[in-house]
Amino acid sequence: MCRQEIIAGKGSAFSAGVIACGPTILGYWSIGFASGAIGSLSGFSLTDITLLSALLYAGSAQFLFYSLWAGGAGTIAILLAVLLVNIRYLLMSSFLARFFAGLSAAKKFTSGILLTDETFGVAAQYAGRHGQIPFWWMLGLNVTAYANWIIANIIGALFASYIPAEVSHRLGFSLTAMFIGLLALNYFGSKHKKLEIVAMAVSAIVVLATLGILDVNISILVATAVAATLCATIMKCYAARSEV
Numbered sequence: 001m002c003r004q005e006i007i008a009g010k011g012s013a014f015s016a017g018v019i020a021c022g023p024t025i026l027g028y029w030s031i032g033f034a035s036g037a038i039g040s041l042s043g044f045s046l047t048d049i050t051l052l053s054a055l056l057y058a059g060s061a062q063f064l065f066y067s068l069w070a071g072g073a074g075t076i077a078i079l080l081a082v083l084l085v086n087i088r089y090l091l092m093s094s095f096l097a098r099f100f101a102g103l104s105a106a107k108k109f110t111s112g113i114l115l116t117d118e119t120f121g122v123a124a125q126y127a128g129r130h131g132q133i134p135f136w137w138m139l140g141l142n143v144t145a146y147a148n149w150i151i152a153n154i155i156g157a158l159f160a161s162y163i164p165a166e167v168s169h170r171l172g173f174s175l176t177a178m179f180i181g182l183l184a185l186n187y188f189g190s191k192h193k194k195l196e197i198v199a200m201a202v203s204a205i206v207v208l209a210t211l212g213i214l215d216v217n218i219s220i221l222v223a224t225a226v227a228a229t230l231c232a233t234i235m236k237c238y239a240a241r242s243e244v
Helices: 003-020 022-041 046-055 059-070 075-086 088-100 105-113 117-130 135-158 173-189 193-210 216-243
Strands: none
Touching (some): 003 022, 022 046, 022 059, 022 117, 022 135, 046 059, 046 135, 059 075, 075 088, 088 105, 088 216, 105 135, 117 135, 193 216
């Protein structure tokens, strides 16, 4: 294969990744706009908000950061809280890692460093259909999401002063709405809908059972681990039975 064909193949894969990000862009804009607006209303400058959205790059963690900072929480408390909220990316990265087994460490790092809930959902669906995730496709997906997130934060910060107070206080719900949309997107795109229902039911039961006992973020992590382990065991048992 000549160099031009290789470059064309990379460009085609990158473009496909950009297109794959399309369904989530509206979510990035709504949540990013809300995040930027809340940051501005919390007293952060446009530069602060731009840097935070570029370096932290996590919707739920940014909302948490703004609320804790505005509430007067200490630096260590904020760092630990953000770390706790973002630790879920270890689970997501672990799941996707097997689809990048043949890549270099640099490409694995590049693919993982920009991973979000939304790009994970899209990538997981792609992996389920194709059995692998091309690096350039993932790069197109990630870069598109990253750029839209930063732009949306900046625009939200610029227009924050024009948003009525009763509306700005409810902007945080856009994050919840986005997660609901991702859940629905993954469910309807899954080949194992019964397992998806089992995972959702088990997760909900574990969270409800541990509320008041564990921190809510820990409850969600425990619920995710329990549901994933149970569903993986069911799939393994089913595969073993099919081979007999």
